[in-house]
Amino acid sequence: MTPAARPVFPFSAIVGQDEMKLAMIVAAVEPAIGGVLVFGDRGTGKSTAVRALAALLPPMHAVVDCRYGCDPAAPAAYCADCSARADEHGPLKHRLVPVPVVDMPLGVTEDRVVGALDLERALTQGVKAFEPGLLARANRGFLYIDEVNLLEDHLVDLLIDVAASGENLVEREGLSVRHPARFVLIGSGNPEEGELRPQLLDRFGLSVEVKTPTELAQRVEVIKRRDEFERDKTAFLIKWKKHDDALRRRIVAGRKRLADIELPDAVLEDATKLCLHLGTDGLRAELTLIRAARALASVEQAPAVALSHLRRMAPSALRHRLRRDPLDESGSAVRVERALCDVFGA
Ligand SMILES: [Zn+2]
Numbered sequence: 001m002t003p004a005a006r007p008v009f010p011f012s013a014i015v016g017q018d019e020m021k022l023a024m025i026v027a028a029v030e031p032a033i034g035g036v037l038v039f040g041d042r043g044t045g046k047s048t049a050v051r052a053l054a055a056l057l058p059p060m061h062a063v064v065d066c067r068y069g070c071d072p073a074a075p076a077a078y079c080a081d082c083s084a085r086a087d088e089h090g091p092l093k094h095r096l097v098p099v100p101v102v103d104m105p106l107g108v109t110e111d112r113v114v115g116a117l118d119l120e121r122a123l124t125q126g127v128k129a130f131e132p133g134l135l136a137r138a139n140r141g142f143l144y145i146d147e148v149n150l151l152e153d154h155l156v157d158l159l160i161d162v163a164a165s166g167e168n169l170v171e172r173e174g175l176s177v178r179h180p181a182r183f184v185l186i187g188s189g190n191p192e193e194g195e196l197r198p199q200l201l202d203r204f205g206l207s208v209e210v211k212t213p214t215e216l217a218q219r220v221e222v223i224k225r226r227d228e229f230e231r232d233k234t235a236f237l238i239k240w241k242k243h244d245d246a247l248r249r250r251i252v253a254g255r256k257r258l259a260d261i262e263l264p265d266a267v268l269e270d271a272t273k274l275c276l277h278l279g280t281d282g283l284r285a286e287l288t289l290i291r292a293a294r295a296l297a298s299v300e301q302a303p304a305v306a307l308s309h310l311r312r313m314a315p316s317a318l319r320h321r322l323r324r325d326p327l328d329e330s331g332s333a334v335r336v337e338r339a340l341c342d343v344f345g346a
Contacts, residue, residue, distance in 0.1 A: 009048050010236070011247065014049055021049065023208045025053070028053060030291055031183070034160070036186050036204065036208065037207040038210055039207065040188070041210075054141060054142050055099075056244050077180050102183075104134065113158070115136060116173070117130070118131035140183065143183045145186070160185065160200070166182040202284060209319075257298045257301070263304070267305050274310070274340065275289070278322060279322075284321070290305070292313040293309040296313055319335075322336075
């Protein structure tokens with residue numbers, strides 16, 4: 001499949017949902033943030049947005065015939081197959097492939113996710129071979145879980161572990177396989193269908209809330225663009241190309257500059273003050289907030305992280321880490337906004 005094989009709705013043409021779009025861009029610039037959890041009603045374009053973002057990213061170089069899509073520019077991170085081939089034959093051939101988006105189907109088994117013994121080869125040829133799973137396919141791309149709250153806790157835990165380490169280690173049925181599995185985890189959750197354990201919630205980097213637009217003009221615009229896209233996809237893509245191109249350049253530049261963005265002590269202190277005020281547990285909150293603010297600063301070509309970056313990323317970095325307050329019935333987003341005002345002024 002070539003990168004332009006199937007027309008995907010352009011990311012820039014998605015109406016509204018600014019917080020979701022920003023969180024996804026930031027996670028694509030800095031995968032160490034640990035993924036995005038999107039809460040919201042069905043039909044709010046969550047899956048469309050993931051696909052659109054992946055399609056917008058530049059195609060990537062991948063080693064030919066590698067089941068994990070190893071990056072030819074990073075031989076140190078090669079899978080065992082690629083390492084062995086490179087030792088024997090020198091530099092490996094590569095080709096351009098689209099950034100993968102892998103869907104996690106409901107009711108999926110752990111074998112299917114992490115990979116397992118290839119039973120057919122074991123039975124017919126007596127060879128112990130590894131059949132890669134969904135994590136292998138998601139390497140260097142996005143892993144999308146619809147209704148993450150319906151997935152078994154141990155699977156969610158496993159996915160977050162792999163996303164954080166960038167590596168999948170399978171040890172079972174006499175197999176011991178380690179392969180790269182670096183991906184941005186995007187989970188969607190419908191708050192009405194079961195809750196995630198707080199320990200799991202806390203492990204997602206960012207969380208956002210999406211709503212079906214209730215404003216008339218915005219609703220009309222959503223329908224108009226969708227209709228225009230369905231009627232003539234090519235023309236619609238051409239119309240939005242320059243917006244998508246501009247965003248692609250910002251993301252690519254943001255990734256390159258990320259390591260050079262300064263983090264002033266004063267901003268770090270501000271992040272800590274905010275987390276103390278909100279009473280978030282542990283240091284993960286500050287760490288994620290800082291990383292997200294730094295990625296935002298990088299996308300916006302700022303030389304250093306500023307309080308404004310912190311403020312904009314605070315709701316998505318913190319709202320899922322608040323402890324329940326029986327005396328405060330307001331939503332978590334409201335509580336974060338209020339804390340921002342208390343600590344930094346309006
Ligand atoms: Zn490889």
